[in-house]
Amino acid sequence: MAAKPRFRNDADATDAGAAPADRKHPVDETLPPLKMFTSGLQHVAAMYAGVVAPPLIVGAAVGLSGTELTFLTGASLFTAGLATFLQTLGIWKIGARLPFVNGVTFAGVAPMLAIVDTTDDKADALPVIFGAIIVAGLLGFIAAPYFSKLVRFFPPVVTGTVITLIGVSLLPVAFGWAQGPNPAADDYGSTTYLTLAAITLALVLVLRRFTQGFVKQIAVLIGLVLGTLIAIPFGVTDFSPVTEADIVGFPTPFHFGAPQFALAAIISMCVVMLVSMTESTADMLALGEIVERPADEKTIAAGLRADTLGSAISPLFNGFMCSAFAQNIGLVAMTRIRSRFVVAAGGGFLVLMGLSPVAASLISVVPRPVLGGAGVVLFGSVAASGIQTLVKAGLDKDNNVLIVAVSLAVGIIPITAPEFYHAFPETAKIILDSGISTGCVAAVLLNLVFNHLGDGGRDADEVTAPMEPGEEISETRAGKTAPVH
Numbered sequence: 001m002a003a004k005p006r007f008r009n010d011a012d013a014t015d016a017g018a019a020p021a022d023r024k025h026p027v028d029e030t031l032p033p034l035k036m037f038t039s040g041l042q043h044v045a046a047m048y049a050g051v052v053a054p055p056l057i058v059g060a061a062v063g064l065s066g067t068e069l070t071f072l073t074g075a076s077l078f079t080a081g082l083a084t085f086l087q088t089l090g091i092w093k094i095g096a097r098l099p100f101v102n103g104v105t106f107a108g109v110a111p112m113l114a115i116v117d118t119t120d121d122k123a124d125a126l127p128v129i130f131g132a133i134i135v136a137g138l139l140g141f142i143a144a145p146y147f148s149k150l151v152r153f154f155p156p157v158v159t160g161t162v163i164t165l166i167g168v169s170l171l172p173v174a175f176g177w178a179q180g181p182n183p184a185a186d187d188y189g190s191t192t193y194l195t196l197a198a199i200t201l202a203l204v205l206v207l208r209r210f211t212q213g214f215v216k217q218i219a220v221l222i223g224l225v226l227g228t229l230i231a232i233p234f235g236v237t238d239f240s241p242v243t244e245a246d247i248v249g250f251p252t253p254f255h256f257g258a259p260q261f262a263l264a265a266i267i268s269m270c271v272v273m274l275v276s277m278t279e280s281t282a283d284m285l286a287l288g289e290i291v292e293r294p295a296d297e298k299t300i301a302a303g304l305r306a307d308t309l310g311s312a313i314s315p316l317f318n319g320f321m322c323s324a325f326a327q328n329i330g331l332v333a334m335t336r337i338r339s340r341f342v343v344a345a346g347g348g349f350l351v352l353m354g355l356s357p358v359a360a361s362l363i364s365v366v367p368r369p370v371l372g373g374a375g376v377v378l379f380g381s382v383a384a385s386g387i388q389t390l391v392k393a394g395l396d397k398d399n400n401v402l403i404v405a406v407s408l409a410v411g412i413i414p415i416t417a418p419e420f421y422h423a424f425p426e427t428a429k430i431i432l433d434s435g436i437s438t439g440c441v442a443a444v445l446l447n448l449v450f451n452h453l454g455d456g457g458r459d460a461d462e463v464t465a466p467m468e469p470g471e472e473i474s475e476t477r478a479g480k481t482a483p484v485h
Contacts, residue, residue, distance in 0.1 A: 026338040027098060027291050039337050040345030042221040043101055044353075045366065046378055047325045051080050051103040051350075054320055058109065061116045062125050070357060072318060075251035076104050078354020079319030083310030084347030087303065087324070088340040096295065096303030098287050099332050099343040102310055103350075105276050105323035108133075111268040112320070114426060124260060130315035131259035132269040137312025137321070140273045141305055147277055148301035150444075154285055157400045157451075158407075158443040160389030163286040165411040165439040166326045167383025172415055174379050178372030192234055193369040200227035200373030208334075208377075220331065220374050227370035236367045246357045251317040259315060269321065273308070276323040278437050280307050283324040290329065290385055291338040326436075330378035333385045399450040403443060411439020 031039065055072040064072060083102035090097045112129050119125040154162075178197035179189040187193070200223050207219035215222070231237045284303045288295030295303070303324070310322040332338060353359045394400050413420050414435040421432040432438055 025293060027293050027340050029339050030341050031337070031339055035337075036339075036342055036345050038218045038221055039335070039339075039342045040349055042218055042335075043328050043331060043343055043346035044349045045221060045224050045371075046331050046374070047101050047103055047328055048366075051076055054104045054109050054112075058112050058116065058126075058129070058320070061113050062122050071249070071251070071255065074249060074354045074357055075255075075318035076320060076354075077350050078251050079310070079314040079317050080104065080322060081347045081350030081352075081354060082313065082317075083306065083322040084350060085344060086306040086310050088344040088347060090302065090306070093302050094305040094309060096284055096299050096306065097340055098284065098291065098293065098295070098299070098303070099328075099338060099340045100283070100287060100303070101325045101328040101343055101346055102307065102322045103325050104320045105272070105279075108269065108272045108276075108321045111272055111426075115262075115265045115268065118264075123257070126256040126318075127258060127260040128262050128265050129269075129320070130256075130318070131261040132265035133315050133321050134259055134312050135261065135266045136269040136273040137308045137310075137314075139270060140277060140308030141312065144277075144304035144308055145301045147281070147304055148297050150281065151285070151295070151297045151300050153444045153448065154281075155447060155451075156389055156393035157403050158440070158447050159282070159285045159289065160386050160391075160393050161404050161407045161411075161443045162282040162386070162436065162440045163289070163389055164383050164386030165408065165436050166282065166286060167330065167379050167381070167386055168408075168412060169415060169435045170326060170330070170379035170382065171376070174372045174375030176372070177368040177375055179369070181368040192236070196227060196231050196234065196236065196367065196369040197373035197376075199230055200224070200370045201376050202373075203227060204374055204377050218335070220334070220378065223374055224366055224370055227373060228366050231367045231370060236369065237365060238367075239365060242358060242365060248355065249357050250355060251319075253316050253318075255318050272321060273311070275434055275437050276307065276311075276321060277304055278440055279326070279434065280304060280324045282436060282440050283326050283329060286326075286382070286385065287329050287332065289389055290333045326382065329385075330381040333381040334377060403446040403450060406446060407439050407443035410442040411435040413438070 030036070052073045055076045056069060059069045059072045080101075080103035084100070087095050087100045087102050088097065089095060115129050115132070116122065116125040119128055176183070178194060180187060180193040182188060203226050204219050204223035207222055208216060211219065228237055280303060281300055284295040284300050288299070307323055314320060314322055328343070349359075390404060393404075395404065412435060414433050418433075421429050424432060
């Protein structure tokens with residue numbers, strides 16, 4: 001049997017296509033400067049709101065002034081850039097070396113707010129949070145190679161389910177952006193905001209349909225620019241952040257005080273770290289499928305090391321826990337630009353914005369409804385990639401249909417019924433309120449039960465359509481034994 005052609009400089013990456021043996025894998029290719037610049041900026045635009053939201057929420061809870069909030073936001077952008085460098089470029093056995101953007105994980109917001117509430121002196125809240133993140137990051141770094149061994153429990157039926165859940169879980173974020181910047185405002189969800197979101201969505205679709213080459217690949221970025229310009233007459237575009245921002249500003253180490261180490265806070269953030277590592281594993285598997293470089297155990301271990309080390313370093317510069325950003329997976333899936341150096345360029349922009357508040361303010365000018373219109377395309381692309389993976393998973397088998405059906409249902413609970421787990425302890429809700437995590441755990445466990453343990457696979461009968469009332473099971477179907485997966 002002939003060996004599959006391999007890409008140069010990538011002993012682990014294979015491709016079933018007709019690529020020449022000495023060609024680099026697209027993940028390892030560098031692009032022309034202009035394309036690198038615009039594509040990297042597009043990644044930053046897609047994830048900017050997700051990076052700045054947690055520090056704004058936590059900073060407001062602590063009672064920081066406007067100036068201090070700006071500093072905290074800039075620090076999060078700076079540390080997100082450093083973590084992205086670790087993930088995309090890598091050093092030693094650190095970094096998945098995939099086109100992954102890293103930034104502040106939203107999973108930590110609720111427990112960080114709980115830490116703020118339980119801290120008597122609010123001035124100590126951030127140092128306590130930073131100390132807990134440092135410990136959780138270092139413990140996660142040690143655990144990364146062991147946690148990565150779970151990859152064997154992620155066959156296509158599991159990965160497809162999780163990828164679909166990632167996309168579905170992100171769509172409400174886009175819908176929230178489309179309704180406006182402030183859920184408490186009277187005009188939230190107004191026809192003006194929704195119209196701007198629809199116009200941006202239409203612009204992206206038109207560009208994707210009727211353009212080619214480079215313009216088609218940066219359709220989202222062009223859509224964001226045009227949508228922002230269209231929003232100006234509506235009075236939605238606010239340029240004040242640009243005029244008020246400083247040109248240069250460095251995130252001074254331990255600006256809010258030396259880290260403090262409180263046991264309860266450390267335990268809380270360690271739980272968040274486990275949730276973050278679970279989601280990052282799912283994200284790496286998803287991205288590996290999209291860029292046609294499947295993430296194996298070694299890749300996942302390296303990626304988790306980057307996540308956890310980035311998290312441990314982040315508090316030194318007043319940043320929070322870092323994790324892979326799922327929304328950028330949708331951008332890779334849609335544009336088909338798979339180069340990790342493009343995302344590294346995005347990391348460079350993040351570092352620049354962290355060092356220059358005025359540069360950071362340029363992205364913040366884009367109105368939320370405009371981001372929401374583009375987000376529908378980005379996040380929907382992730383869900384579509386999951387469906388593509390599920391097609392390969394063998395959904396003609398009863399067992400796999402049940403695994404997907406129940407896992408999707410479990411994962412969608414936090415989206416469709418946000419108060420479903422309201423009676424559970426706060427610690428449990430950190431995990432339960434993450435549909436990606438609960439759906440992932442459900443898919444892994446169900447796959448073990450139905451396809452591996454005991455007589456797993458014995459009843460994995462083919463399914464073409466639901467049985468009609470009164471239809472009897474044929475002897476052939478009743479006695480058929482499916483192979484064990």
